[in-house]
Amino acid sequence: MTSIAIMAPSSEWGVLVLSSALQVLRKKHGGKADFSVCGMSWCDESLQNMLPGRPSVITMQEMVARRFDHVVSLTDSVVNACTASTVGATGIVNVGGSLRGTSPEYEHLIPCYLGNGQDVFSILSNCLGAESRACPVFFPSFDPKMHERQGVSIKDEVIRSAVKHRFFDTGRLWHVPLRRSISKRIEESRTVSALVTDDPVCAWGCASGGGRSILLRRKSCACPVFQVQDMVEEEFMDSYGQP
Numbered sequence: 001m002t003s004i005a006i007m008a009p010s011s012e013w014g015v016l017v018l019s020s021a022l023q024v025l026r027k028k029h030g031g032k033a034d035f036s037v038c039g040m041s042w043c044d045e046s047l048q049n050m051l052p053g054r055p056s057v058i059t060m061q062e063m064v065a066r067r068f069d070h071v072v073s074l075t076d077s078v079v080n081a082c083t084a085s086t087v088g089a090t091g092i093v094n095v096g097g098s099l100r101g102t103s104p105e106y107e108h109l110i111p112c113y114l115g116n117g118q119d120v121f122s123i124l125s126n127c128l129g130a131e132s133r134a135c136p137v138f139f140p141s142f143d144p145k146m147h148e149r150q151g152v153s154i155k156d157e158v159i160r161s162a163v164k165h166r167f168f169d170t171g172r173l174w175h176v177p178l179r180r181s182i183s184k185r186i187e188e189s190r191t192v193s194a195l196v197t198d199d200p201v202c203a204w205g206c207a208s209g210g211g212r213s214i215l216l217r218r219k220s221c222a223c224p225v226f227q228v229q230d231m232v233e234e235e236f237m238d239s240y241g242q243p
Contacts, residue, residue, distance in 0.1 A: 001032060001033065001034050002029055002032055002033045002034070002069045002070070003033070003034050003036070003067075003068045003069045003070075004025060004029070004033050004034070004035050004036070004068060004069065004070045004071075004072065005035075005036045005037070005038060005058075005063050005066075005068045005070070005071045005072070006018065006021055006022070006025075006035065006036070006037045006038075006055070006071075006072045006074060007037075007038055007039040007060075007063070007071065007072065007073040007074060007075045007080055007083075007084055007089065007091070008021075008037055008038070008039050008040045008043075008074055008075070009039075009040065009074060009075055009076040009077070009113070010039060010040050010041070010075065010076060010077045010080065011076055011223075012042050012182065012200075012201060013200045013201065013223060013224065013226075014040055014042070014074075014076065015040075015042065015043070015047070015051075015136075015182055015201060016120075016136045016200060016201070016204055016226060017074055017120065017124060017224075018037060018040075018051065018074070019051055019052060019136035019137060019138060020121050020124055020125070020134045020135060020136050021072070021074060021124060021128060021134075022035060022037075022051060022052040022053055022055065023052050023134040023137060024124075024125055024128040024129075024130040024134045025072070025128060026052055026053050027130070027134075028128070028129065028130070034056075035053055035055035035056070036055055036056040036057070036058050036063065036068070037051075037055045037056070037057055037058070038057070038058045038059060038060050038062070038063045039060055039063075039075050039077065039080045042182050043057050043182075044057075044181065044182075044183065045057075046181065046183035046184075047181075047182050047183040047186075049139070049183075050138040050139050050140070050183055050186065051138070051139075052137060052139070054139075060080065060083055063083075063087070064083060064086070064087060070090065071084065071087050071088070071089035071090065072089065072090055072091050072128075073089040073090065073091035073092045073093060074091055074092060074109070074124070075091075075092055076092075076099075076113050078094055078097065078098070078099060081093050081094035081099050082094040089102075090102050090103075090106075091106050091109075091127070092106055092109065092110060103127075105123075105126050105127040106127050108123050108126075108127075109123050109124060109127055112224055112225075113222075113224055114222045115217075115221055115222050115223050115224060115225065117225055118225060119133070119225055119226075119227065119228075120224035120225060120226060121133045121134060121135055121136075121226070121228065133228075135204075135208075135228055135231065136204045136208055137208050138186055138204075138205065138208050138209075140190070140209070148193050149174050149192050149193060149194075150173060150174065150192060150193070150194045150195070150196075151173070151174040151175070151176040151189075151191070151192035151194070151195045151196075152164065152173060152174075152175065152176065152195070152196045152197070153175075153176040153177070153178055153188070153189065153195060153196075153197040153198075153199060153202045154196070154197060154198050154199075154216070155178060155198060155199075156198065159198070159216070159237060163196050163216070174191070174192055176188050176189060176191065176192060176195060176197070176202065178199060178202065182201055185199070185201050185202055185205060186201065186202075186205035186208075186209075187205075188202075188205075189201075189202040189203075189205030189206040189209070189211075189213075190205060190206060190209035190211065192206065192211060193210075193211045193212070194206075194211060194212045194213070195211060195212075195213045195214070196213070196214045196216065197213065197214075197215060197216065198215070198216045198217065198237065199215075200215060200223065200224075200226050203215040203226065203232045204226065204231075204232060207228075207231040207232050212230075212231070212233075213231070213232045213233070214232075214233050214234075214235060215227070215232050215233070215234045215235075216234075216235055216236070216237045217234055217235075217236060217237060218236065218237050219236055
């Protein structure tokens with residue numbers, strides 16, 4: 001059995017990168033690999049059960065103490081990238097205090113994390129040697145609650161009001177709460193068939209459950225592009241006249 005550790009991005013959107021990477025690597029190694037994930041504070045046991053393959057969740061210290069056949073670093077943290085360099089990881093490492101890739105493919109992933117406009121799932125799949133893009137999938141640990149209704153899940157009250165007037169002309173608008181727990185956030189996002197949100201996790205929670213999402217973002221936001229036609233469409237919040 002091949003043991004593989006994945007160092008995920010520390011940002012919450014990293015769950016999307018992690019889910020995509022797990023799909024690619026599981027397909028590549030079949031049932032002959034055992035996966036562990038580390039480097040993020042947002043993963044709990046309930047989210048672990050939603051991830052492809054249900055990988056073990058370990059701390060960075062546990063990852064360093066154990067011996068893995070492969071360590072894949074997908075981190076956006078300079079500190080964690082330093083650990084990646086120490087253990088000889090493939091992917092994003094720390095060189096001279098900056099994030100660098102161990103190959104040209106991974107070099108392309110770094111500006112992608114900063115919102116350079118490229119599709120992060122295509123770049124990531126290329127890094128991992130996949131022939132096609134792998135989008136995030138979350139396994140439901142609950143009964144499907146999809147309803148034919150539209151929802152909004154936006155932190156900013158002013159923008160939320162503008163969205164209500166722009167996207168929802170008729171019918172009831174459902175408020176989808178932004179839970180602190182990522183697994184519960186995914187569950188909530190699947191209570192509607194269409195969702196407008198400024199949170200990437202909510203957008204892909206809805207989309208991976210069979211819904212449609214519009215993900216709002218600012219042009220200045222250092223966040224990857226997650227748009228995939230017919231699943232998640234992205235629009236800039238700047239178009240709503242907000243600062």
